[in-house]
Amino acid sequence: MHPGPIDGARLLPTPEFAHPEAAVADPGFRRLQRALELTTGLDLGAYKERQMMRRITGFMSREGLRDLEQLADAVSRDAAVRQRLLDFLAINVTEFFRNPERYEELARIVLPELLQRFGRLRIWSAGCSNGAEPYSLAILVDELDPGSADRHQILGTDIDREALAEARKAVYTEDRLKEVSPVRRQRYFRPLPDGWWELVPEVRRYVRFTVHNLLRDPYPPGQHLILCRNVIIYFTETAKQEIFAKLAASLVPGGYLLVGSTETIFQPARYGLRAAAPFLYVRMEAG
Numbered sequence: 404m405h406p407g408p409i410d411g412a413r414l415l416p417t418p419e420f421a422h423p424e425a426a427v428a429d430p431g432f433r434r435l436q437r438a439l440e441l442t443t444g445l446d447l448g449a450y451k452e453r454q455m456m457r458r459i460t461g462f463m464s465r466e467g468l469r470d471l472e473q474l475a476d477a478v479s480r481d482a483a484v485r486q487r488l489l490d491f492l493a494i495n496v497t498e499f500f501r502n503p504e505r506y507e508e509l510a511r512i513v514l515p516e517l518l519q520r521f522g523r524l525r526i527w528s529a530g531c532s533n534g535a536e537p538y539s540l541a542i543l544v545d546e547l548d549p550g551s552a553d554r555h556q557i558l559g560t561d562i563d564r565e566a567l568a569e570a571r572k573a574v575y576t577e578d579r580l581k582e583v584s585p586v587r588r589q590r591y592f593r594p595l596p597d598g599w600w601e602l603v604p605e606v607r608r609y610v611r612f613t614v615h616n617l618l619r620d621p622y623p624p625g626q627h628l629i630l631c632r633n634v635i636i637y638f639t640e641t642a643k644q645e646i647f648a649k650l651a652a653s654l655v656p657g658g659y660l661l662v663g664s665t666e667t668i669f670q671p672a673r674y675g676l677r678a679a680a681p682f683l684y685v686r687m688e689a690g
């Protein structure tokens with residue numbers, strides 16, 4: 404990941420467009436939007452204007468770019484700038500067992516039920532950042548069905564290639580592990596010098612990573628469990644609805660979708676989903 408602020412809160416001191424609605428009508432913004440869409444597939448139009456413009460202004464001041472025209476030029480010309488902007492917009496913050504109560508529910512109720520019903524599981528962590536989420540799932544699956552990496556598939560996807568490169572390395576700093584119990588740490592992680600921790604190969608084997616843009620790419624079908632958490636908060640209402648519909652269609656009947664703690668799905672029935680617990684939905688059986 405690019406060294407520098409990726410935490411939204413730290414971007415606040417940078418100048419802001421007083422009226423993001425006006426900024427997005429700026430011809431420079433249109434050029435930037437086209438350049439990004441062509442080169443990365445990212446559609447800025449699907450992101451909430453105010454948050455996105457705040458991040459873009461933060462990025463411009465960090466890179467010493469004067470206006471949106473300059474940024475559009477830099478993005479068209481320079482792959483490194485493009486990647487840095489993507490990192491900056493994406494906000495990759497994550498950790499193992501983020502919101503532990505949700506993982507307890509998965510371990511106690513959802514995964515045992517799915518294992519019993521389907522035997523072999525396909526699990527998808529959509530917007531997985533540096534891999535902490537799919538690896539947390541791999542730990543749960545391994546605890547319930549030890550040494551079963553050949554039986555179950557866990558897919559981690561993200562739009563951000565750098566985050567996925569980190570995920571494949573599977574080496575983490577202490578702060579990503581604060582929700583990992585001592586027993587799990589002992590069993591699934593090896594200490595490295597300078598406070599880093601490496602995930603053991605037995606857990607890494609469960610997870611495969613690939614680049615995927617939730618706004619553009621086809622969704623993998625036949626999933627038994629999908630986690631899509633803290634990703635769609637950045638999207639417009641229209642984009643969110645499209646994503647929920649496609650995520651629901653990717654589930655097998657009886658499969659579960661877990662979303663983030665600010666991402667409640669209103670009227671889940673219109674996507675063929677039923678609320679099973681807070682932020683957890685189950686795909687209804689056909690008919």
Ligand SMILES: C[S@@+](CC[C@H](N)C(=O)[O-])C[C@H]1O[C@@H](n2cnc3c(N)ncnc32)[C@H](O)[C@@H]1O
Binds near residue numbers: 529532533563566
């Ligand atoms: C805050 S992280 C969430 C990580 C993890 N799901 C969690 O809750 O801890 C958001 C991730 O969404 C990814 N993302 C943003 N837009 C995306 C898109 N259009 N398609 C796929 N991933 C996207 C970002 O790259 C980032 O890694």
